[in-house]
Amino acid sequence: MSFITEIKTFAALGSGVIGSGWVARALAHGLDVVAWDPAPGAEAALRKRIANAWPALEKQGLAPGASQERLRFVATIEECVRDADFIQESAPERLDLKLDLHSKISAAAKPNALIGSSTSGLLPSEFYESSTHPERCVVGHPFNPVYLLPLVEIVGSNKTAPEAIEAAKTVYTSLGMRPLHVRKEVPGFIADRLLEALWREALHLVNDGVATTGEIDDAIRFGAGLRWSFMGTFLTYTLAGGDAGMRHFMAQFGPALQLPWTYLPAPQLTDGLIDAVVEGTSEQLGERSISSLERYRDDCLLAVLDAVKTTKAKHGMAFSD
């Protein structure tokens, strides 16, 4: 089975936070992009988001011929996908909606064009159930901002061909990404299982009045957050075990895993908790707009990516190691 891996035209369905991130990444890589989104005003909102992302992409380096002008916004799903070499769906996270959308996308697409879904946790075997040529359909779960963060989790359904997984790896790599194949189809995949665990505990801390949203964010950004950009939890904790490494770490800190607070179920999202989170994060935002904060985030990410890349090179490592 062979699938298109040299792509010239990228189709994006759904152009909200994540869809616009894909569009920005694809444009920056010198591709033609065709986008569709049913919301009124979606084209203007998409072009505004891309313009906000473009300075960071220019700093990172655009591919020859890359231009915001190479985006075409169309009125139908069929027009969006008909001539596309690769298709990425970023529609709302609802199983019924994705099921219906993918049956239409796949019926109109070239049979050997790969189809990726940005879902952050739905199962591909369920939402590709009624797709045409489901063997070319995968999940390609990205991270916000999609145009800068390299990770993309690839998950196949029970009908995805192994060749499609390899082809998807090739395509996402050609877009400057670092694919991670999630070999078992589980809800939440790998990364969101981890992120949701942190998020759940953070909500408990707010709900129990232990800390404000700002204090919790400080606990992350001045500590573990800094080291997570170059070393994950397992290797970090191996170092925390000293010369005796992970075995000593497990003996010393393992028993804490039995304490009740390490496996709390999620708190109820009461109005009180929602208000506390919204008020806390509004205070953190202060007078800053979302788009100015996005540009600040992008500059920080570019600096971190650059520093990690340079330091890895000094240690004889590639960025993707």
Ligand SMILES: NC(=O)C1=CN([C@@H]2O[C@H](COP(=O)(O)OP(=O)(O)OC[C@H]3O[C@@H](n4cnc5c(N)ncnc54)[C@H](O)[C@@H]3O)[C@@H](O)[C@H]2O)C=CC1
């Ligand atoms: N926001 C995030 O942090 C992340 C979200 N995702 C996933 O990306 C997908 C999109 O999420 P967001 O961009 O955050 O949502 P969003 O709400 O920002 O954007 C969704 C877009 O889909 C459009 N839409 C509505 N009905 C549609 C339909 N039938 N077909 C196509 N588009 C339709 C909406 O008009 C909107 O522009 C979801 O599957 C989500 O799980 C993945 C990674 C991170």
Ligand SMILES: C[N+](C)(C)CC(=O)CC(=O)[O-]
């Ligand atoms: C909140 N979220 C589960 C949709 C987040 C993601 O899927 C990844 C991210 O960007 O954090």
